[in-house]
Amino acid sequence: MSATPPAANPSPLLETEALTKYFPIVRSIAEVVGRKPGRAIHAVDGVNLVVNAGETVGLIGESGSGKTTLGWVVARLHDPTDGALRFEGKDVFALEGGELRHWRRNVQVVFQDPVGSLDPRLKVWQVVGEPLRAQNQMERWFARNEPKRVVREYRTKVRKERERLRLEYRPDLKARQFLTTEYEKGVAQRAKARDEARRRLDRDYEVAIARADKMKPAPEDLKRVEAEYRAALERAKKAGMPPKQRQEILYQFRPDLKERNRLTNEYDAELARRTKLRTEEEKRLGKEFKVARKAAKKRKLPPEEKKRRYAEYRTFVKVARKAARKPKLPPEEKMRRYEGYRALAKTLPPPPVIPKIPVPPMISNAQIRRRVAEALPLVGLMPAILDQYPHEFSGGGRQRISLARALIVNPKLIILDEPTSALDVAVQAQILNRLVELQRERGIAYILITHNVAAVRFVADRVAVMYLGQIVELGPVREVLERPVHPYTKALLAALPVADVRRRRTRYRIGGDIPTLVDPKPGCRFAPRCPFAEDQCQLNDPVLQPRPGAPSHQVACLRAEQVAGVSPADLLQEGGGAAATLKAAASGALAAG
Ligand code: SF4
Secondary structure (H helix, E strand, O other), X not given: OOOOOOOOOOOEEEEEEEEEEEEEEOOOHHHHHOOOOOEEEEEEEEEEEEEEXXXXXXXXXXXXXXXXXXXXXXXXXXXXXXXXXXXXXXXXXXXXXXXXXXXXXXXXXEOOOOOOOOXXXXXXXXXXXXXXXXXXXXHHHHHHHHHHHHHHHHHHHHHHHHHHHHHHHOHHHHHHHHHHHHHHHHHHHHHHHHHHHHHHHHHHHHHHHHHHHOOXXXXXXXXXXXXXXXXXHHHHHHOOOOHHHHHHHHHHHOHHHHHHHXXXXXXXXXXXXXXXXXXXXXXXXXHHHHHHHXXXXXXXXXXXXXXXXXHHHHHHHHHHHHHHOOOOOOHHHHHHHHHHHHHHHHOOOOOOOOOOOOOOOOOOHHHHHHHHHHHHHHHOOOHHHHHOOHHHOOHHHHHHHHHHHHHOOOOOEEEEEOOOOOOOHHHHHHHHHHHHHHHHHHOOEEEEEOOOHHHHHHHOOEEEEEEOOEEEEEEEHHHHHHOOOOHHHHHHHHOOOOOOHHHOOOOEOOOOOOOOOEOOOOOOOOHHHOOOOOHHHHHOOOOOEEEOOEEEEEEOOOOXXXXXXXXXXXXXXXXXXXXXXXXXXXXXXXXXX
C-alpha cells in the first residue's frame, strides 16, 4: 500500500513503510507437542503512511482495526515486527538506548484514558513537568555522548571503506573472501540445523516431563502415599520378593516417577539412536567409497581404451590447470591498479567535525514549576492549579493536563489517541479548537486516532480509514468523507447517527462476519462483509492506489471505480430485505459502471 501525500507539501516529517506489528499467540502444550507452527494476531499489516510537518492525519475505523497499535508503534511504545519508520529521514527503528530516549521528545502521546495515564500521587506541576526532567536528563546524556558517537561512526566508516578499497585492488582476496564466507555459511547452517534438532528434542522432553509431573500425588497426600509405599515395601521384603521387582511397588504409588523414568529412557535411546545413525552413515559412506575405489582399480580396460582415456585425462588436467592459474597482471596494469588504489584511498571520508555540545545544567524544581506555569494557559488552565492533584479535575480538565504534558517538550508530532472520547460536546469543541490553534502557532503535526468522524472533519487535513490492520482508503478529509469509494468507508459513514428526523427509522449496519486477525487469509479482508465481493477479491490482496484524476485520494479495492457511485444508503439500508437491497444497489452500480 502506498500513501503518498499531495505533492504540494514535499517535507515528510514521518514516513512508515510496510509497517507491521504482529502479536504472537502463546502455543498450547498440545500444539507444542504436535509441532504446530506459531500463530500471530496481525494488528498492523503493511501500513505505509506519510505525515507532513504541521499536518493532521486522522485515523478512523472500527475498534480493533489497529489504529491505536499503529500510533503506539510510531511512538515506539511497541516494537515493530517488520517495516521501516523514518522521522525527518532518520531510521527510528535503528535507534536504541539513550539515542532512542533522546528522540522520544519529538513524538508525544496523549493517551485515551486521562484517568489512568496521570499518576494520582503526583501534583499537576510534577505530572506535567515530568517530561521536562526526562528531557533534561536526555540532553545532558546527549551532550556527553554525541561527540563519542560521531567519532565511532567515522571510524567504522573508514574501516569499511578501507576494506572495500583493499578488495577492489586485490580481486584474488575478494574471491577468497567470498569462498571463505560461503564455506563458513555452510558450516554454520549445518551446525544450526543440528542444534535446532537437538533443541526440539529437549523441548519435547521437557514438555513431556512437565505432563508426567502432573501425575504426582497432591502435596497433602504425599506423606500418606509414602507411608503406604514403605509399608508395602516392608511386606514385600518379608515375603522374599527379589529387589528388581520391588521397584514396581514404588511405581504403583508414584506413577509420575514411572512415567519420568520411561521418558528419560526414551530420550536417552533417541540420542543414542541419532548418534548411531550418524556414525553408521559415515561408516557406510566410507565403506562405499573404498569399495568403489577397489572396483575401479580392478576394472581392466583394453590397452587402446586405456590410452585414449589417459590422453583425455591429460587434456582435462591441462585445461583445468590453465583455468585455475591466477592470471598474471602485466606490470603496467599492476601499477595502474595500485595508483588507482592510492587515488581511491584519498577519497576516504574526511575527519568529522566533532560537535562541542555544552552539557546543560540539571533542571531544578523551581524551573520546572515555572515552565509548567507557562504551559498551562496554552491549554486553557490557570497556573494556580500547580499544587492540585489530577483527581480534583473533571474529565476535560484531566485531558487538558495530558495535553499540557505532551506540549511542554515542544514535540514535532503528537499522537492524539481518542483525545475527546470521555468529554461532553462543549468541552470537546474547546479542546479541538485549542489543538487547531496550537498547530497554527507551533506547526505541530497530529495523528488523530478517533471514532469521532466530526472531530476528524473539523481538525484533520487528511484521513486514513483502517480495517483489520490495513489502510483501505486515504485522502483529503473532504474527498474521503464526502465522496467515499471503499465499500467499508461508505458503510462506516452510513452507520453514523445523523441528527435528522427523516432518517430516524433507518438503521444501517455492516453485515457479514468479521474475519479473524489471527493469520488472516490472503485476499481482501473486507470480502466476507462486502456486497460487491467477487471471486477475485478472495484471491488477490487489494493495494492502495490513487484514483484516476485524484492522485491524493487512494483506495485499496479491486472494484473501486465500479462501486464509487453507490450511495451508502443504498448499500446498507436495513429492513425490507436488506440483502436484496444490497445486491440490487451493487448490480445497479455495476451495470452503470
Ligand atoms: S476488493 Fe472486493 S471485497 Fe474488497 S472491498 Fe473491493 S469489492 Fe469489496
